[in-house]
Amino acid sequence: MTDFTMTTDADGVATITWDVASKSMNVMSTAAFAHLSGLFDAAFADPAVKGVILTSGKKDFAGGMDLNVIAQMRAGGAAVIFDGVMGMHKILRKIELAGMDPKTKKGGKPVVAALPGTALGIGLELPLSCHRIIAADNPKAKIGLPEIMVGIFPGAGGTTRLVRKLGAMMAAPFLLEGKLSSPKDAKSAGIIDEVVAPEYLLARAKEWVLAAKDADLVKVWDDKAYKMPGGTPYHPAGFMTFVGANAMVMGKTMGAFPAAKALLGAVYEGALVPFDVALKIEARHFTGVLMNPSSTAMIRSLFINKEVLEKGANRPKVPDQSVRKLGVIGAGMMGAGIAYVAANAGIDVVLIDSTDEAAARGRAHSEGILDKGIKRGKVTADKKAEVLARITATTDYAALSGCDLVVEAVFEDTKVKAEVTAKVEAAVGPDCIFATNTSTLPISGLAKASIRAEQFIGIHFFSPVDKMNLVEIIRGKATDERAVAKALDFVRQIRKTPIVVNDARFFYANRCIIPYLNEGMRMLAEGVYPSLIENAAKLLGMPLGPLQLVDETSIELGVKIAKATKAAMGADYPDSAVDEVLFWMAGQGRMGKKANAGLYAYSEKGERLGIWDGLAAQFPETVAQPDLETVQHRLLMAQVLEAVRALEDGVLTDIREGDVGAILGWGFAPWSGGPFGWLDIIGAAKATAICDTLTAALGARFAAPAMLRDMAATGGSFYPAFKAQAA
Numbered sequence: 001m002t003d004f005t006m007t008t009d010a011d012g013v014a015t016i017t018w019d020v021a022s023k024s025m026n027v028m029s030t031a032a033f034a035h036l037s038g039l040f041d042a043a044f045a046d047p048a049v050k051g052v053i054l055t056s057g058k059k060d061f062a063g064g065m066d067l068n069v070i071a072q073m074r075a076g077g078a079a080v081i082f083d084g085v086m087g088m089h090k091i092l093r094k095i096e097l098a099g100m101d102p103k104t105k106k107g108g109k110p111v112v113a114a115l116p117g118t119a120l121g122i123g124l125e126l127p128l129s130c131h132r133i134i135a136a137d138n139p140k141a142k143i144g145l146p147e148i149m150v151g152i153f154p155g156a157g158g159t160t161r162l163v164r165k166l167g168a169m170m171a172a173p174f175l176l177e178g179k180l181s182s183p184k185d186a187k188s189a190g191i192i193d194e195v196v197a198p199e200y201l202l203a204r205a206k207e208w209v210l211a212a213k214d215a216d217l218v219k220v221w222d223d224k225a226y227k228m229p230g231g232t233p234y235h236p237a238g239f240m241t242f243v244g245a246n247a248m249v250m251g252k253t254m255g256a257f258p259a260a261k262a263l264l265g266a267v268y269e270g271a272l273v274p275f276d277v278a279l280k281i282e283a284r285h286f287t288g289v290l291m292n293p294s295s296t297a298m299i300r301s302l303f304i305n306k307e308v309l310e311k312g313a314n315r316p317k318v319p320d321q322s323v324r325k326l327g328v329i330g331a332g333m334m335g336a337g338i339a340y341v342a343a344n345a346g347i348d349v350v351l352i353d354s355t356d357e358a359a360a361r362g363r364a365h366s367e368g369i370l371d372k373g374i375k376r377g378k379v380t381a382d383k384k385a386e387v388l389a390r391i392t393a394t395t396d397y398a399a400l401s402g403c404d405l406v407v408e409a410v411f412e413d414t415k416v417k418a419e420v421t422a423k424v425e426a427a428v429g430p431d432c433i434f435a436t437n438t439s440t441l442p443i444s445g446l447a448k449a450s451i452r453a454e455q456f457i458g459i460h461f462f463s464p465v466d467k468m469n470l471v472e473i474i475r476g477k478a479t480d481e482r483a484v485a486k487a488l489d490f491v492r493q494i495r496k497t498p499i500v501v502n503d504a505r506f507f508y509a510n511r512c513i514i515p516y517l518n519e520g521m522r523m524l525a526e527g528v529y530p531s532l533i534e535n536a537a538k539l540l541g542m543p544l545g546p547l548q549l550v551d552e553t554s555i556e557l558g559v560k561i562a563k564a565t566k567a568a569m570g571a572d573y574p575d576s577a578v579d580e581v582l583f584w585m586a587g588q589g590r591m592g593k594k595a596n597a598g599l600y601a602y603s604e605k606g607e608r609l610g611i612w613d614g615l616a617a618q619f620p621e622t623v624a625q626p627d628l629e630t631v632q633h634r635l636l637m638a639q640v641l642e643a644v645r646a647l648e649d650g651v652l653t654d655i656r657e658g659d660v661g662a663i664l665g666w667g668f669a670p671w672s673g674g675p676f677g678w679l680d681i682i683g684a685a686k687a688t689a690i691c692d693t694l695t696a697a698l699g700a701r702f703a704a705p706a707m708l709r710d711m712a713a714t715g716g717s718f719y720p721a722f723k724a725q726a727a
């Protein structure tokens with residue numbers, strides 16, 4: 001084991017260096033933790049050692065726990081997890097107490113963590129058990145405890161130590177939101193103790209070790225006089241914090257995220273007891289979270305598979321296709337956003353619209369975002385100038401010369417798009433890839449306007465482009481491998497997450513989200529309480545209820561899509577119940593949020609007030625209401641079955657893309673790990689039974705797809721089946 005090595009200098013300062021040979025970022029394994037423990041034992045026992053510096057041989061300190069450790073612990077069951085976690089606590093507590101006399105708290109050896117860069121998860125929990133944390137002033141470094149983002153929480157003492165260090169209120173954003181900070185911000189927040197110039201990091205650490213007094217080694221929580229900053233739950237100020245925190249977290253998560261609940265439990269209960277008991281409570285809650293299938297599903301989609309897709313798991317094997325010069329046609333909401341993210345990633349952009357004013361407005365969109373960044377201290381004036389200098393706003397197609405990728409984001413109109421395609425192809429070289437950002441028009445149909453259909457592809461961004469991280473890449477029938485690689489390389493350059501799907505009406509994301517909106521409107525028309533519909537969705541962890549989402553995406557768009565779909569499907573069109581709501585609303589002139597009037601009522605300032613009271617007269621609420629579970633099953637199955645059908649139809653070819661795309665694209669219940677993750681959690685047999693019940697009551701739209709029914713019959717599930725298929 002060589003992840004950690006220890007050397008001792010002539011002044012008696014031992015340096016333990018973390019440097020995992022096979023990885024670019026240090027991650028902690030079980031064996032390495034045990035080895036580290038042994039090194040500390042040796043340092044504490046060696047009379048020649050006065051103190052210890054814990055640092056890294058890499059530019060960063062550590063990225064966190066090796067996820068295999070978590071998987072192994074989980075495989076062993078609750079007792080193995082609990083014992084494993086308590087074992088970690090023991091090691092960290094040993095470092096913290098540093099061989100001091102437990103009564104007099106004297107005679108310990110100082111331990112300082114010297115962080116050259118990023119320190120995340122266990123990479124911060126370990127420093128939190130040291131006596132001092134010094135970080136290099138490295139603006140690229142991220143310091144924090146992001147566990148909650150993947151459905152767990154800091155379980156190696158990070159929760160207990162941070163709350164005791166900062167108080168529950170101040171620790172909340174770091175624990176509950178996984179907020180990451182630069183070293184300077186981490187110092188201001190009180191998470192770390194010092195920030196020094198990178199070249200002085202080790203010298204300063206050594207200086208501190210040599211000067212440390214006994215009192216410097218006693219953690220505040222080991223001091224008899226310790227009082228938790230901001231107060232414990234039964235202190236008047238603490239009471240406000242804890243009551244408020246519970247309400248705030250429940251308000252935000254609706255109890256749908258097991259990790260957030262467990263974290264609150266660990267913090268609240270831990271605050272009422274001595275430190276070592278609090279660690280044990282933390283371990284209990286952590287065990288509960290790891291045993292919950294939600295954490296497996298979230299880690300799989302939001303951590304492992306998201307990264308796998310970003311690294312190009314489904315990229316065709318063709319040479320690098322990084323974009324050098326991008327053309328964007330249409331400087332409206334989407335085009336302006338695409339121009340910004342590309343210029344911000346260092347790509348030269350030509351932004352074209354039909355008038356100079358519209359093109360300039362598109363460029364000004366970037367200016368607006370950059371100005372906001374400057375206000376928040378995230379962007380410098382130089383960076384703003386540099387990004388804006390990369391965007392040429394014009395009406396002149398000749399400026400596209402030299403572009404290797406052009407994305408059109410003009411009106412959603414086949415004729416307009418066809419004209420633009422021809423104009424672009426006349427202006428660019430023969431190798432240029434042409435992409436459309438259409439959200440509804442099939443790619444193969446639009447490609448008919450192209451003289452190079454093999455270089456024609458869909459690159460579907462989500463709104464707002466600078467915030468939404470998913471990009472759906474759509475292969476048309478004729479699209480070749482180089483075009484797919486180009487789109488994927490572009491998405492990598494702008495640091496977003498891609499999924500690659502095949503061409504069909506609405507592709508993947510919109511195909512699944514539209515039935516969710518529609519099911520909400522069907523229930524409204526049936527007389528289900530709108531509040532029941534919306535709250536049922538939120539209790540599932542959906543960010544917006546279907547009716548709110550209808551307003552946000554606009555009734556106008558809904559009507560447009562309904563008309564186009566009806567025209568394409570003719571007699572097979574299945575959504576007349578939905579149209580009843582959509583067309584009536586349009587007739588009332590209530591077009592949604594943009595119009596300040598929709599299914600919800602809005603104030604003049606555009607604040608959402610509540611469900612519009614005019615709905616009740618048109619769609620009278622029935623006396624008998626469905627139960628919450630039925631409403632939830634309808635809302636979930638509407639999306640999930642469409643995802644399964646997309647897989648059956650070959651629109652999706654990889655369930656990892658289906659799950660990651662669902663969470664990032666439309667916020668599908670993240671705790672579930674995605675539609676396929678959810679189906680695996682409840683099991684195909686139960687899912688099929690739900691489908692059968694819903695089909696009997698509501699019709700064939702809930703019929704279980706053959707793939708799901710087969711799984712139910714054979715006891716199979718999606719992820720194991722997919723692994724077998726991929727192998």
Ligand code: NAD
Pocket residue numbers: 329330331332333334335352353354358408409410411412413416419420437438439440460461462463
């Ligand atoms: P928008 O109306 O805000 O912008 C369209 C822009 O294209 C306008 O500035 C218009 O002047 C310009 N334009 C129209 N015809 C042109 C032409 N012939 N030459 C040059 N410029 C022309 O629309 P948007 O919301 O940005 O949508 C653009 C495209 O992106 C559509 O295909 C839409 O379906 C798709 N899309 C939209 C969203 C969304 O949420 N709005 C999401 C994904 C995809």
